[in-house]
Amino acid sequence: MVFSKYKEFVEDGDLVVAWIGRNKLLPLKIEDGQTFHNQYGAFPHSEMIGKRYGQQISSSAKQGFIYLLQPTPELWTLALPHRTQIVYTPDISIIFEKLRIVHGTRVIEAGTGSASMSHALSRTVGPSGKLYSYEYHASRYETALQEFRDHNMLDEVNGNTRLTHRDVCKDGFEIAESSLEVDAIFLDLPAPWEAIPHLIKHVNRNGSTRICCFSPCMEQIQRSATALQASGWCDIEMLEVSYKQWAARKTRVIRVDDSIERLKEVKRHRTEGFERRKERQRLEKELAESAENGEETTDSPISVPSEPPSKAPATTERNHKRIREGDEDYEWTDVARIDSNLKNHTSYLLFAVHLPSQLDNESESTE
Ligand SMILES: C[S@@+](CC[C@H](N)C(=O)[O-])C[C@H]1O[C@@H](n2cnc3c(N)ncnc32)[C@H](O)[C@@H]1O
Incomplete structure (x- = not known):
């Protein structure tokens, strides 16, 4: 997977995460001849090639700068193009801990969405693990497929991720050429309770299987918990990060003392403003009355003063300028x-465990 390798220098063709500002990161594919533009100027890719990762890159006119960072799943979560709501790193970390996601874990994930979770899962389970990701929305599936291909994640080319275009609630999780047994399941779906009954075929026969349903509403959690219980899952608990x-x-x-002085000043300004308004209204009334009586006003008009410029403010604060x-x-x-x-998108996290002994109970009760 492209996100698990580290290198020192930026090369032509690299996918980088460009740090634009404290809350702005963007994915950038380095291509000699291309130029990245933002409000601070132009950043030719040719000047990025050969620079050390993490080094500051100035715009051509030296009016601004960016940093080029090596993508990690955590940075990708902050930079990725959003196709859906996504799971953020604070939730991902507790989910990994509760589902015991480590090197070698086999995981089912549905739906893929914007693949924030998929990148974290693929990196953590590593080459000896496996990620089975499902998405039923055609264009999201296609986009994720291309992204996984670009990021060297697909199992068809030495990666660890299998992406399937499927409605898991209707058609389950079967994959054509092999039986599917997993150690962990992550469901980020609108109706996880419809997918839960299909999972029983894919739980680990020799060990425990852990599940997390990620849902924004308590009603969804209740329905999923009921479905989990009905399918023999135990240790059901809910967390919110x-x-x-x-x-x-x-x-x-x-x-x-400064505050008192400032309050006095505000009061003084207010009183002066009030007096000025009163005076203006009086003069306007006089003008209107003279006009009604047909009096000549051109030579010696009663001029209505506009707001006088306020007294030169002593500090930038009084000038309503932002104080740095x-x-x-x-x-x-x-x-x-x-x-x-x-x-961080707050959702409820529903966890449960399936034990192999549950399978014996289930087969006994069906005999
Ligand atoms: C909230 S998004 C998942 C976001 C993802 N966890 C991430 O971190 O980027 C939910 C996705 O599930 C997909 N989905 C909804 N119902 C589905 C179903 N029955 N089968 C497969 N995918 C489904 C939606 O199309 C959507 O892309």
């Missing part, structure tokens, strides 16, 4: 703040 990232920032120190964090004209102190920009 709540992720907060803390950032080191500066906050302005505002003294009581750390501006030396102000006093600052260091604080920790929660970063509110983090993308």
Whole structure:
């Protein structure tokens, strides 16, 4: 898989993740002769080739810069083209821990969607594991197929991923040429409870199989839990991941005296504004009355003053300009703040385990 190899220098043909800003990452295919443009200028690919991964790349006019990073599933999740809602890394990590996804694990995943989860699964299960991914939406399937091909993930060319175009709720998970038995299952579907009964044919005969259903609504969780119970799954539990990232920032120190001074100033401005408005209304009324009485107003008009320019503000703050964090004209102190920009799609995570002994019970009860 292309995302599990590391190299030092950017080469022609590499897929890179371009870091554009704190919350903006983009996938970029390096092609000699092409140029990447953004608001900070032009970045010819020819100038990227040969640079060290992670090195800062300046625009031709030196007005901005980007970084080129080697794609990992975690970076891909932040940079990928969205075709659907996706699963983010905070959820993926707890799912991997609960499903015990390691090198060699065989996993079913449905649906593929934007393949955020697929990339993480394919990288972690490695060459000795296997990912069976299912998608019923034709164009999403085609796009994911091309993406998996480009990222060297497909099992037909030494990868570990098999992508199948199938409605798993209707037609189950069978694949043509081999029997399918897995250790872990991840369902990110609108109606997982319709797919659950089909899974029993594919659980591990010699060990446990773990499942996670990822659903945004409690009603979906309830229906899936009922379906899991009916199919012999046990240890059913639900989690929700709540992720907060803390950032080191500066906050302005505002003294009581400064605040009082500022409040007084606001009050003074308000009173002055009110007086000016009253005066303008009075003059407008006078003008209207003179016009009604047919009085001549051209030579000595009663001029209605427009808003006078406000007194030159003493500070940028009074000018309503943005004060830059750390501006030396102000006093600052260091604080920790929660970063509110983090993308994490909150869903409920329903987990359950299937044990081989359950299969004996099931076959006994059907005899
Ligand atoms: C929310 S997206 C999955 C996102 C994916 N986990 C990711 O991280 O990018 C759900 C996907 O399931 C597909 N889907 C819905 N019902 C399906 C079904 N019965 N069989 C196969 N795929 C299905 C949808 O077309 C959609 O692409």
